[in-house]
Amino acid sequence: MLPAEIKETLLQRIAHAIHPREQAIDVMTIMQSHYGYMSDEAMEEAGGLLDMTPLELEELATFYNFIYRRPVGRYVLHICDSTVCWMNGHESLLQHLCTLLQVEMGGTSPDGLFTLLPVCCLGYCDHSPAMIINQVIYGDLTREKIDSVIHKLREQAHAS
Amino acid sequence: MPKLTIDDLEIEVPPGTKVIDAAEQLGIMIPRFCYLKELGPAGACRMCAVKFLQGPFKGVQMSCMVDAQDGMVVSTNDPEAVAFRKQVIEWLMLNHPHDCPVCDEGGQCLLQDETVSGGHGLRRYLGRKRTYRDQYLGPFIAHEMNRCIHCYRCSRFYQEYAGYRDLGPLQIADRVYFGRFKDGPLESPFSGNLVDICPTGVYTDKTARFRVRHWDLERAPSLCIHCSLGCHTVANARYREVVRIEGRSSGKVNAGFLCDRGRFGFGYAAHPERPRNAKIAAQNVPMSAAVREAGRRLLEIRESSGAEAIAVLGSGRSCLETLGMVQHLSRVGKWTAPDFFENPQMERKVKAIVSQLDARLAVSLRDVEKADCILAIGVDPVNEAPMLALAMRQAFRKDAKVVVVDPRPIFLPMRFEHLAVSSARIETLLQVLLQVLRQTDLAAPPAPLPQPIQLSEGLLSEVAFDSSVQAQFHALVETLVGSRNPVILCGSGVVGESVSSLAADCAEVLQNAKGKGGIFYVLPSANAFGAALLASSPEHSFLDTVEGIENGTIQALVVVESDPLRHFPDGPRLQAALTKLQFLLVLDYLPSETVRRADIFLPTCTLFEVGGSFINQQGRLQAAEKVHAVGTPIHQATDEAMRSARGEEGGGKHPPRMYDLGIPGGEPKAAWEVLDALMEALVPVAEGTWREDPWEVLKQEIPLLASWNGRGYPADGLHVVPEKRPGAAVALPLETEAHTSPSEASLQLLLVDWTFGTEELSQYAAVMRQVEGEPFLCMHPQDAERCGLAHGDALEVRLEEGSIRASLKVRENMACGVMVLPRHGRIQWQELRNLSGRVPFECIQKISTDTQVIEDLR
Amino acid sequence: MSRYPQVLFQNRKLKRINTLEEYCQSGGYQALADVLREYTPQGVCAAVQEAGLRGRGGAGFPAAKKWESVPADGAFPRFLVANSDEMEPGTFKDRVLIHAEPHTIIEGIAIAAYTIQASKAFIFVRPNYEGSAAILEREIKRAEEAGYLGRRILGSDFSLEIIVHLSGGRYICGEGTALLNALMGKRPNPIKPPPYPTVKGLWDRPTVVNNIETLANVPHIIRNGPDWFKGLSLVEKSPGTKLFCVSGKVKSPGCFELPMGTPLREIIEEHAGGLLEGSEFKACLPGGASTRFLIPEQLDVRMDFDSMGEIGHRMGTGAIIVFDQKTCLVGATLNLIQFFARESCGWCTPCREGLPYLRDLLWRIENGEGKEEYIPTIRSMCKDMWNSFCALAPGAASPVESLLTYFEDEVHEHIVQRKCPFQ
Numbered sequence A: 001m002l003p004a005e006i007k008e009t010l011l012q013r014i015a016h017a018i019h020p021r022e023q024a025i026d027v028m029t030i031m032q033s034h035y036g037y038m039s040d041e042a043m044e045e046a047g048g049l050l051d052m053t054p055l056e057l058e059e060l061a062t063f064y065n066f067i068y069r070r071p072v073g074r075y076v077l078h079i080c081d082s083t084v085c086w087m088n089g090h091e092s093l094l095q096h097l098c099t100l101l102q103v104e105m106g107g108t109s110p111d112g113l114f115t116l117l118p119v120c121c122l123g124y125c126d127h128s129p130a131m132i133i134n135q136v137i138y139g140d141l142t143r144e145k146i147d148s149v150i151h152k153l154r155e156q157a158h159a160s
Numbered sequence B: 001m002p003k004l005t006i007d008d009l010e011i012e013v014p015p016g017t018k019v020i021d022a023a024e025q026l027g028i029m030i031p032r033f034c035y036l037k038e039l040g041p042a043g044a045c046r047m048c049a050v051k052f053l054q055g056p057f058k059g060v061q062m063s064c065m066v067d068a069q070d071g072m073v074v075s076t077n078d079p080e081a082v083a084f085r086k087q088v089i090e091w092l093m094l095n096h097p098h099d100c101p102v103c104d105e106g107g108q109c110l111l112q113d114e115t116v117s118g119g120h121g122l123r124r125y126l127g128r129k130r131t132y133r134d135q136y137l138g139p140f141i142a143h144e145m146n147r148c149i150h151c152y153r154c155s156r157f158y159q160e161y162a163g164y165r166d167l168g169p170l171q172i173a174d175r176v177y178f179g180r181f182k183d184g185p186l187e188s189p190f191s192g193n194l195v196d197i198c199p200t201g202v203y204t205d206k207t208a209r210f211r212v213r214h215w216d217l218e219r220a221p222s223l224c225i226h227c228s229l230g231c232h233t234v235a236n237a238r239y240r241e242v243v244r245i246e247g248r249s250s251g252k253v254n255a256g257f258l259c260d261r262g263r264f265g266f267g268y269a270a271h272p273e274r275p276r277n278a279k280i281a282a283q284n285v286p287m288s289a290a291v292r293e294a295g296r297r298l299l300e301i302r303e304s305s306g307a308e309a310i311a312v313l314g315s316g317r318s319c320l321e322t323l324g325m326v327q328h329l330s331r332v333g334k335w336t337a338p339d340f341f342e343n344p345q346m347e348r349k350v351k352a353i354v355s356q357l358d359a360r361l362a363v364s365l366r367d368v369e370k371a372d373c374i375l376a377i378g379v380d381p382v383n384e385a386p387m388l389a390l391a392m393r394q395a396f397r398k399d400a401k402v403v404v405v406d407p408r409p410i411f412l413p414m415r416f417e418h419l420a421v422s423s424a425r426i427e428t429l430l431q432v433l434l435q436v437l438r439q440t441d442l443a444a445p446p447a448p449l450p451q452p453i454q455l456s457e458g459l460l461s462e463v464a465f466d467s468s469v470q471a472q473f474h475a476l477v478e479t480l481v482g483s484r485n486p487v488i489l490c491g492s493g494v495v496g497e498s499v500s501s502l503a504a505d506c507a508e509v510l511q512n513a514k515g516k517g518g519i520f521y522v523l524p525s526a527n528a529f530g531a532a533l534l535a536s537s538p539e540h541s542f543l544d545t546v547e548g549i550e551n552g553t554i555q556a557l558v559v560v561e562s563d564p565l566r567h568f569p570d571g572p573r574l575q576a577a578l579t580k581l582q583f584l585l586v587l588d589y590l591p592s593e594t595v596r597r598a599d600i601f602l603p604t605c606t607l608f609e610v611g612g613s614f615i616n617q618q619g620r621l622q623a624a625e626k627v628h629a630v631g632t633p634i635h636q637a638t639d640e641a642m643r644s645a646r647g648e649e650g651g652g653k654h655p656p657r658m659y660d661l662g663i664p665g666g667e668p669k670a671a672w673e674v675l676d677a678l679m680e681a682l683v684p685v686a687e688g689t690w691r692e693d694p695w696e697v698l699k700q701e702i703p704l705l706a707s708w709n710g711r712g713y714p715a716d717g718l719h720v721v722p723e724k725r726p727g728a729a730v731a732l733p734l735e736t737e738a739h740t741s742p743s744e745a746s747l748q749l750l751l752v753d754w755t756f757g758t759e760e761l762s763q764y765a766a767v768m769r770q771v772e773g774e775p776f777l778c779m780h781p782q783d784a785e786r787c788g789l790a791h792g793d794a795l796e797v798r799l800e801e802g803s804i805r806a807s808l809k810v811r812e813n814m815a816c817g818v819m820v821l822p823r824h825g826r827i828q829w830q831e832l833r834n835l836s837g838r839v840p841f842e843c844i845q846k847i848s849t850d851t852q853v854i855e856d857l858r
Numbered sequence C: 001m002s003r004y005p006q007v008l009f010q011n012r013k014l015k016r017i018n019t020l021e022e023y024c025q026s027g028g029y030q031a032l033a034d035v036l037r038e039y040t041p042q043g044v045c046a047a048v049q050e051a052g053l054r055g056r057g058g059a060g061f062p063a064a065k066k067w068e069s070v071p072a073d074g075a076f077p078r079f080l081v082a083n084s085d086e087m088e089p090g091t092f093k094d095r096v097l098i099h100a101e102p103h104t105i106i107e108g109i110a111i112a113a114y115t116i117q118a119s120k121a122f123i124f125v126r127p128n129y130e131g132s133a134a135i136l137e138r139e140i141k142r143a144e145e146a147g148y149l150g151r152r153i154l155g156s157d158f159s160l161e162i163i164v165h166l167s168g169g170r171y172i173c174g175e176g177t178a179l180l181n182a183l184m185g186k187r188p189n190p191i192k193p194p195p196y197p198t199v200k201g202l203w204d205r206p207t208v209v210n211n212i213e214t215l216a217n218v219p220h221i222i223r224n225g226p227d228w229f230k231g232l233s234l235v236e237k238s239p240g241t242k243l244f245c246v247s248g249k250v251k252s253p254g255c256f257e258l259p260m261g262t263p264l265r266e267i268i269e270e271h272a273g274g275l276l277e278g279s280e281f282k283a284c285l286p287g288g289a290s291t292r293f294l295i296p297e298q299l300d301v302r303m304d305f306d307s308m309g310e311i312g313h314r315m316g317t318g319a320i321i322v323f324d325q326k327t328c329l330v331g332a333t334l335n336l337i338q339f340f341a342r343e344s345c346g347w348c349t350p351c352r353e354g355l356p357y358l359r360d361l362l363w364r365i366e367n368g369e370g371k372e373e374y375i376p377t378i379r380s381m382c383k384d385m386w387n388s389f390c391a392l393a394p395g396a397a398s399p400v401e402s403l404l405t406y407f408e409d410e411v412h413e414h415i416v417q418r419k420c421p422f423q
């Protein structure tokens, strides 16, 4: 169940929309940031708010990139695999990340902290190679930079 | 009208015609997958590419997306277009599993046809094929997503056309998946159409799975007789058994679609217990012997008690030929006038509708799709005549307003306004409506509509309607006044007897003013119209017959394809009466209770075996053709034979190992033929007034058909309703008291139909057990509260000596003061002996709260 | 600093965005005030028409012409959508623009909305620009507080609400009609006109979709006049400046505001600092991933819609991706096709099935399993992509087709050597 204040925000957004459906992505995104991912139950809950059937919502959830329908780690790393990043060494960086986190593409690290997913061009080609972790962009990536980012995130996780 | 040239042939088509349809009119079938006329263009598959040589478009374009325009020159076989289409086929086949040998679609697969005709034969693609996980979609439909070519027909039909919301496209790119959120039965009662429209084998008929190959089927145009609409079908049979029903497009009835009751409800025809032998005192005898004996017994009774001591009961599920012969036999034999309705109240209503229906007012099912305003009175389309709901939805999609006046908790796959008022109040509302319509200048409606509203306010305040109903009523008046093509739908089940004519009068006033619109009645059975046409005496009903039996004036009862023990509202009374009968002769093809009670039983054929004509609720005379030979289905016969030969269970089904001169179980004849034979046994040939051809008889019995040659009427059927204006308006005084007594400690009992589980024929189809759910009844929250009941309670309703058990559904969207009870096949609602129609509160008892309500699939 | 006049970037700062006050000091919102006071909607349209502003979203469609196609008797409410989906590889100008000068976008939206009499505008932003969306939301609020948005703007009869919509993230959502579906909470499949969105768009109401760069130009046109705008360009038919993004093997990748018609060579060699040390120019995609590879011989072409068209290329969004001689173009094309195949909306066959097919063939060639017979197959399939439902698939075919046109030898080399010669 959603905390009352989140539910209230969602209901307000929906009430403000021309048609509830319009808020489908927003509702799922907000609920996802609360739950971590959109479980079946969360989908049904969201459908209830939006006057949509779970199927109608699923049509959208599975279309898009940033709605997770399966459990993900605390940090979701989307690493850009489009042209410019590819040209600037995405493959070896990806390799590095996989070894570092002990995951394969699409997997979650054994400590449950990191999920690694591909993403297409992030719009940071001027800072390629790039990745995005929980909405924060990391550009001009090198192995060293990746090491330090992961290190920092690990510490952050252990601290909390 | 645009004139264009396609492959050197000229054609003129109405504006808005797509090039693909213009070509089809020329006999040029442009390949296609996503396009279906009923669904409109999608432009998804790109298979219908043709080359435009002249006109406003140039080059390769999709013929389904382009409206025909003057001066267009189109080539469907230009090499560029042909090459592109070949490429499209290759693309579509990249991931196809090539499992045609185990695919039920094989042989009638659009993908197969177009792969071959498109010239794609060699596989070049070396990549891995994509694979999907299939879903469980319920007992009707099998799912095989690997075969999908992503034409989007299924989701467009399911969501846009039919209005259900639990199947659709998921995922993106080449992973697009058509399915549900989770495994589970499809919620739409129109799901079977997926089988017909899927151009490959993603959705196949689960009930027919692995049973036939298409090329082995016997196919014939047939009709659906599971409700009064008379939708057109194609029946498919194999080994003397129907295995599958498909939709068939008709100009005026259904657009090629069917509901699931009509599609999957045919199991009665090959029911394992279907009585196929004539019987005397429950012993099998040859048909001829049974007919002779039946004749002898009837003659005996005539001798002893006079001809009027013999009564006949037919029903609206028989074809017109049979009904005509019943009528004829009874008239020639000078028996008591025949009845064609087991339920006397229903009989009066249907006769009233049929006798007053005016050809100029009666609109067809397809006309309903064109309405811009639909007022449904006392009709529950999804449950009573499902395809009507689909037609209404098409009107709704073109912005029609839909208003339903009905006491029941109505569900429709569209937005609509529901005036949930009791049956009695429907009459009052209609009277007010009629007066308002009469006093308003409908041809030039006043813009803000003050007069009609004031008028209705005045009238309504006299009869104490609550304000929300009044507001809804005003909105309805406004909609009707402003409409261009208003259609009134009127049921015959839960409404009082004057409603049909009030509705017709409203429709007439509207049609006179608007030049369009009309009325659409829903009747209780496939041939109720024909039955009412034939019913000679408007006053006589089966109740009179029952009384006759009780007081001894009726000694023999001939029941023709009817099951009074199922339909007569007072079960115990009829049971008792039957014991007083001297002779009960039953003709039927169903293993019914009445059949079991017969002194002599004569088996008859289903419409699949002999065909037959039916008149639908609009007065449209339509024919079903014979599909397969009469006889026990081979697998049943061989099973039986093998088992008895080996004295064990089991036995092979294929190849059939039966060696006999006759067809096993082949004795049944069309009911009218049996009656004919019976007549022969009764009336010496010399006196013969009977004729062999049932149509000769029908022409005598139904004056409307006198000038008709009886064969070869148009595909759409023949409209046999005369033109006559409905009777003068029933100027009843506005009822003010009778139904304004909420304090009364009883509920009005409404016995109603449900999509699955109440209709007679489909009840015998085994697959229906899986979808019909548990018996339930519905009450308004206020009533439930007054009785101290809650949603989900298991109830017992005990009246006189009978009782039924069902769980309670509490529904906001229904009238107060009524109890809605679907005539579920597994409850003996006849035991309630409910002719008065009221259930006192104290007769409703809670028996436990722990039974779970199985929510209906919505 | 650029030697060309800066319009959209005139207040661009290194580390922070330009504030509302700073924008106003530089003349911001004056155009809106003038418009509301002095212009009829037709007047605005005429000025923009006169200036010859063409869409910056890729197709170069005249903005005024699109606005005019909203029927005079079209229903209300009407909508304006500012497209900042920007998911095409190589493109990031919208992001830079939002971070430099959000208010010129907001003012542009307000003026365009007034022109078509829209009462609600949406800015459609890709999900990983959440930061940019937050900036927009914050600045919209400030503009509202300052009276430039909201009810009865600056005392006029015109009211406007701007809503920032964060997408769920898919390239196809940038396509104008798919975007409308996305906004309405439907699956973002494109819709084939007619009816055009300007007649029947969002919730069946007239709707105009413009790129945010297009809209950002509008206040400046009003402020300085059509002639000034035309004077900004080096060519006649594409007036104004353009935001060019340069990425890939150049020394200083980035986004530059340059006159329309600036020669491609100048953009790469001068503004983007030339190629990296040790790199030689081999090819570039001049206008984002959906344009054709352009070769050294064509480097002197001017970057504007028509000059590019004349040599059989598209300027697209002006996002230039530079490849050097050490980069395998078969690999690059494979990567591009991988992108398009993954982002196909799955509606029509050529794109949904054809792109994975192309990907498979290119993958085989790149990985030493190629055969000569694949080449004609690829060629003909590229041609067939033009018969798809929307412009995604033809765009996707562009790099592949041009690879075979300009670099067929490199493809052959892969097939002959049975491996990628660059590895």
Ligand SMILES: Cc1cc2nc3c(=O)[nH]c(=O)nc-3n(C[C@H](O)[C@H](O)[C@H](O)COP(=O)(O)O)c2cc1C
Pocket: C054, C055, C056, C057, C058, C059, C060, C061, C063, C083, C084, C085, C086, C087, C088, C171, C172, C173, C174, C175, C176, C177, C209, C210, C211, C212, C214, C215, C390, C391, C392
């Ligand atoms: C696949 C595809 C993706 C597109 N993505 C974008 C985009 O991200 N941003 C954009 O402004 N236009 C995009 N467009 C172009 C839009 O369809 C549309 O032409 C544009 O937004 C109109 O704005 P303009 O007239 O101001 O250029 C895309 C087109 C296609 C076919």
Ligand code: SF4
Pocket: C172, C189, C190, C343, C344, C345, C346, C347, C348, C349, C351, C352, C388, C389, C390, C391, C392, C393, C394
């Ligand atoms: S080309 Fe077809 S499948 Fe591809 S994005 Fe456009 S509509 Fe969707």
Ligand code: FES
Pocket: B031, B032, B033, B034, B035, B042, B043, B044, B045, B046, B047, B048, B049, B062, B063, B064, B065
């Ligand atoms: S039938 Fe025309 S595109 Fe599918």
